[in-house]
Amino acid sequence: MDQAPGPRRSNALSLHVPAPRARPGDKPDFSGWSFPEPGATPRPDIDAPAFELRDYAYGLVRVLDMEGNALGPWAPHLSPDAMRRALKHMLLTRAFDERMHRAQRQGKTSFYMQSLGEEAIAVAAGMALSPDDMCFPSYRQQGLLIAREYPLIDMMHQIYSNARDPLKGRQLPIMYSSKRAGFFTISGNLATQLPIAVGWSMASAYSGDMRIAAAWVGDGATAEGDFHSAMTFAAVYRAPVIINVTNNQWAISSFQGIAGGDNTTFAARGIGYGVPPLRVDGNDFLAVYAVTQWAAERARANLGPTLIEHFSYRGGPHSTSDDPARYRPADEYRCWPLGDPIERLKQHLVSIGEWSEDQHRAAQEDAAETVRATGREAEKIGTLTEGAHPRSSMFDDVYKDLPWHLRQQRDESGS
């Protein structure tokens, strides 16, 4: 017999289901969060033992203050040229996202995912890592390709699955792959790239190579078992890998508390494995650059992996398939206490006299024009339509050589 619902006993157990502070209609609420002052966090030596670095899991590495000053020992002292390049990469990423999101709305492709508000995370890593370090991204690090100056038009061809799509129309839009750009084929299955990245970096170490690996996973997807196995193997074999958690507060409609973020930080997961846990302001380009550089130096010195939590906010919808106004306050993004990564780097460059409002407007227009012009070229080749790829190509690359059963199915498919 099922128990009839009755009054709860006072000592009865009760199930806790975490809930975000604000849902649609509520006022965004980021109160009660405290962050260390910019410049206040010391920069440890790269050979510091992991157990001495525990506090970093609960702090936040910040370089830029909200007035645009670069402060403290983490300031990476990049040349103005490098910072201008970074700014342009971020502007281009944003302009690209804006246009491709719209292209999906116009029916030119089936799907798109923006990285609005998270551009610094990918672009800074793309610049701080060596060009031949291997990246194992999730789907929101298009900034890596842009920072590595992968042809924008090839990204568009992929998104349109057109005749020039390097992936032959096989993959969902934005699931790029480029060996040349050191960009591992994106999987739609969350977190699977993490143990693969660890294994790749183990192979690099095994082979006496110089290249390291870096992987990215969302706050939500840290709950997958692959996160645990990747951290375990990375720690056990001291793999030269950087595991980046992009904590953008949301996993589709689930806030980060559903992945355990209410109880501790994502960086703190590193402590249990003995992996240095750095937590960084993901909207602070210079801070992201600096921690990536630290972790990369550590990995290259055979000192093993680093876990980096990038604290940020997903500015746009999860993808073109959802409307965030249905599950979070519409103005939450605007209230994010750590600002916008592009604005903040711009402000810094302006404050040191290396950039101006006019230059910024021109750069913005430049990025938009590049995307427009490239878009026109890509669309000439084609947008998502049938017939861009020969039917027989469907059977290629399942195996190195076509086995008899696929040959038979290929022949059947044409008749």
Add this chain to the structure above:
Amino acid sequence: MAIMSMIQALNSALDTMMGRDPNVLTFGEDVGYFGGVFKVTEHLQQKYGARRCFDAPISEGGIAGTAIGMAVYGLRPVVEIQFADYMYPAYDQLVSEAAKIRYRSAGEFTVPLTVRMPYGGGIFGGQTHSQSPEALFTHVAGLKTVIPSTPYDAKGLLIAAIEDDDPIIFLEPKRIYNGPFDGRRDRPVVPWSKHDASEVPEGHYTIPLGKAAIVREGADCTILAYGTMVHVALAAAEESGIDSEVIDLRTLVPVDIETIVKSVSKTGRCVIVHEATRTSGYGGELSALVQEHCFYQLEAPIERVTGYDTPYPHALEWEYFPGPSRVIKAMRRVMEAA
């Protein structure tokens, strides 16, 4: 030539390949210092060092995932899943990644990986040391599935698997690791040394993937089998007095359709034997293939002799195990059907 058990032959394959190719390395649970719970990797750590043969955390997903990463890098890892029954945590990596990486990257990234797993029953291993999950792999586009039945084949197939550029699931019938077993458990165990196929070359040789072996020629009935069941089928063929042809498939995907079709076209009768559960088992695929290719040559309905659709029962193992008596019954049915 040396006389080897299947374990020694597999060990020799790994030794041969590690000796030839610095990109070959092996790891898994208890694989390093101890040489594996079945001793397939014995002495390899001593010989090649811990860098090339090492213990892994108890994390099949991690073992598969990191091995995939190594293969993507350009190594040829061979990993051991201690028992096939424990492959499920690795299944996502094998299905979602290993099998799909070549395709989704349009050939840019590849996964020359071999995943070894002891499988199958007949050892009183209960549910968690007896399963035959081959159909869970043969169903996956992008994987190849290989199962040897003798020491000679085990070495040649394992070397071919390691040298292959696609991910290979290499299932090892652990009941016949130390000697061929024909399903007659009341008879004394025969060691491999009494079997012709225990003569194994010490050096490098391969048995091509995708090629079956006709292990017994016959005119009246074809038996399709792999792994331990090859020996059961041979015993059934002898005892039944039916002039049967026994085909050891050796590779399940891609399967050697030519050899199958040729044999069934000749005999007009087909019995399929496997230890795995029946529903959606690999026998269903074989049956469909035989029907599609040999319908007009068939003299009788195809028979399947398989494990029952239950979890592997411990105490009732010998009721469950498809031994020669059940195979003979099926052979008689196909002979009488005409």
